[in-house]
Amino acid sequence: MCGIVGIANHPDAARLAYLGLYSLQHRGQEAAGIVSVDDAGIARTHRGMGLVSDVFSEDVIRSLEGTTAIGHARYSTAGSSVLANTQPILVRYRHGTLAVAHNGNLTNADQLRRDLVGRGSLFQSTMDTEAIVHLIARSDRDSAEEQLRDALLRLEGAYSLLVTIGRVMYAVVDARGFRPLMLGRVGDAPVVASESCA
Secondary structure, X not given: OOEEEEEOOOOOHHHHHHHHHHHOHHHOOOEEEEEEEOOOOOEEEEEEEOOHHHHOOXXXXXXXXOOEEEEEEEOOOOOOOOHHHOOOEEEEEOOEEEEEEEEXXXXXXXXXXXXXXXXXXXXXXXXXXXXXXXXXXXXXXXXXXXXXXXXXXXXXXEEEEEEEEOOEEEEEEOOOOOOOOEEEEEOOEEEEEOOOOO
């Protein structure tokens, strides 16, 4: 199932992402991770194998400075249960930092991977989520939002995504809404999560 949570424009975003993941622990017990992004667009991440409470100490949460954060609790449906497959994925690309947290399955993941490898992409994991990162980065569109939209048009399956590009957080559901996201607020900060319990 995987659990995903994101919060934007909050001074304690990583702590709230942690609390959200903790409440979504039933959706994935293999691994957890958070990416936080500060006002300057600098991203920090911490990922680890095990339960949310084991992966994140108070010192780790304090080190994840930023006003935007996305988190992931993993239940593997594609790719083995190893640290390399822990999310969110964080990379640098032409528009700054790019992070992706994914819940669901891409039914065309094998074909996407074959096409991307054939065009020179190098994969670091065995999860289908990494194809999304490559599709965004390889898009010939100009803006980051257009690149994300271009990548999404190639995806098939049931999924929901949280994506940060720089300080901007995007929440995405598949065209049929099979993996919906709940929307909420903490003060003026928008919050997105796999379930309302977060």
